[in-house]
Every structure is written in structure tokens, then in C-alpha cells.
Amino acid sequence: MILAPSLLSADFSRLAEELAELENAGVTWLHLDIMDGVFVPNITFGPPLIKALRSRSKLFFDVHLMIEEPARHLLAFRDAGADMIVIHAETDRHARRTLAEIRALDLKAGLALNPGTDISAVRWLARDMDMLLLMSVNPGFSGQKFLPETFAKLRAAKKLLTDIGASDVTIQVDGGVCPENTAELVAAGADVLVSGSSFFGHKPYATRLKTFMLAAKSGQ
Numbered sequence: 001m002i003l004a005p006s007l008l009s010a011d012f013s014r015l016a017e018e019l020a021e022l023e024n025a026g027v028t029w030l031h032l033d034i035m036d037g038v039f040v041p042n043i044t045f046g047p048p049l050i051k052a053l054r055s056r057s058k059l060f061f062d063v064h065l066m067i068e069e070p071a072r073h074l075l076a077f078r079d080a081g082a083d084m085i086v087i088h089a090e091t092d093r094h095a096r097r098t099l100a101e102i103r104a105l106d107l108k109a110g111l112a113l114n115p116g117t118d119i120s121a122v123r124w125l126a127r128d129m130d131m132l133l134l135m136s137v138n139p140g141f142s143g144q145k146f147l148p149e150t151f152a153k154l155r156a157a158k159k160l161l162t163d164i165g166a167s168d169v170t171i172q173v174d175g176g177v178c179p180e181n182t183a184e185l186v187a188a189g190a191d192v193l194v195s196g197s198s199f200f201g202h203k204p205y206a207t208r209l210k211t212f213m214l215a216a217k218s219g220q
């Protein structure tokens with residue numbers, strides 16, 4: 001399991017230090033939540049901030065776009081330093097084309113599904129993505145409660161990917177993830193877990209990371 005702390009819950013007044021602390025703690029991925037105030041009610045940050053962080057960090061930048069018509073902004077996020085771009089199925093009528101464009105920029109491509117979007121959206125797109133992101137809260141804010149239906153959805157997604165010969169597609173779960181639900185998420189097929197409030201609220205980060213990884217181990 002890879003743990004990807006979500007920057008949204010970091011201390012915004014000292015981001016460079018936060019990043020250094022994450023790297024020193026052994027974190028390898030950073031999840032960056034981009035919100036446009038249209039697809040989701042909240043507004044966060046954009047390419048300039050990612051670019052500033054890129055110059056300070058070697059972490060894998062996993063950029064989660066919660067924005068309408070994400071294809072308009074791929075280049076800006078690539079140039080800012082994204083390693084992976086994840087788009088929402090609900091925001092793009094041509095998700096296949098956009099996923100191909102992300103890969104053509106030499107980035108990993110991911111598709112995210114809202115809690116209410118069925119996994120059937122994935123069946124004919126599996127070859128076009130490196131990662132499937134299942135939202136386990138309604139996107140928009142950190143600190144929300146994990147939706148327990150996610151476990152069944154995750155098992156169904158894992159089975160679908162296996163059945164269609166796409167088990168190389170990794171599965172990420174985002175929203176309300178904490179050490180208490182980590183074992184069950186890993187057992188159900190999650191490869192990457194995003195954690196915002198349940199990670200950043202707990203220092204030192206090395207200890208918190210260890211807590212998550214130990215929980216993950218017991219789910220394997």
C-alpha cells in the first residue's frame with residue numbers, strides 16, 4: 001500500500017517545511033486536490049502553487065482534478081510538475097480522449113468516480129488509465145466521514161478489473177481514510193490510500209505513516 005497524504009490538510013502557512021517533513025518521514029506520494037468552485041463547492045489552488053512546491057520536492061505529485069472540463073488545463077498542470085493527473089468521469093464527456101492526452105504528456109493517467117457513480121464507467125476505459133480513484137466521501141472538503149458503501153464498491157471494482165484483464169490498474173481510495181479503516185480497504189483491493197485530516201493532525205509524520213502501514217499489513 002502507498003499512503004498519499006493530501007496537501008489540503010497541511011499547514012498552508014509553511015508548506016515547504018511540511019513537504020520536507022513528509023519526505024524525511026518516508027512519504028513518497030503527495031496528493032494535490034484541485035477544486036474549481038463549480039464541480040465542487042470549494043476552491044483550493046492551482047498550477048502556480050504546484051510549481052513552487054515542485055522546486056522543493058521530489059515526492060510523486062498525484063494531482064486530483066475536481067474541475068469541469070479538465071482537458072483545458074492538462075498542459076498547465078504538466079508544466080507545473082504533476083506526475084499523475086486524475087480527472088473525474090463526471091466532468092468530462094470525452095474521458096477516453098482526455099486520458100490519452102494525459103498519457104501523451106508522459107504522465108500517469110487516472111479516472112476518479114464520485115460515490116454515486118457506478119463502476120460500469122470503467123469497463124471500456126480500463127486500458128486508458130493507470131489508476132482508478134474511488135471517492136469515499138462527496139468530493140469538496142477534507143475531514144468528512146468515510147462512506148461505508150465504499151468497501152462493496154471497491155471489491156466490485158477490483159473484480160471488474162480482474163475479470164477484464166486489467167488488474168495492472170491500481171486502485172486509490174480518497175476521503176475519510178484513517179488507520180481504523182485501512183486494513184479493510186487494503187483487504188478489499190486498495191493499492192493507494194489518500195489521507196488528509198487523519199494524517200496531518202498527527203505528528204511526528206514518521207510515526208503516523210508507520211501506523212497506517214502497520215494497519216495496511218494486517219489487511220494483506
Ligand code: DX5
Binds near residue numbers: 033
Ligand atoms: C476531498 C479530497 C480529499 C480530501 C481528503 O474532496 O479529494 O483528497 O482532501 O481528506 P480527508 O482524508 O480528511 O477526508
Ligand code: ZN
Binds near residue numbers: 064194
Ligand atoms: Zn483528493
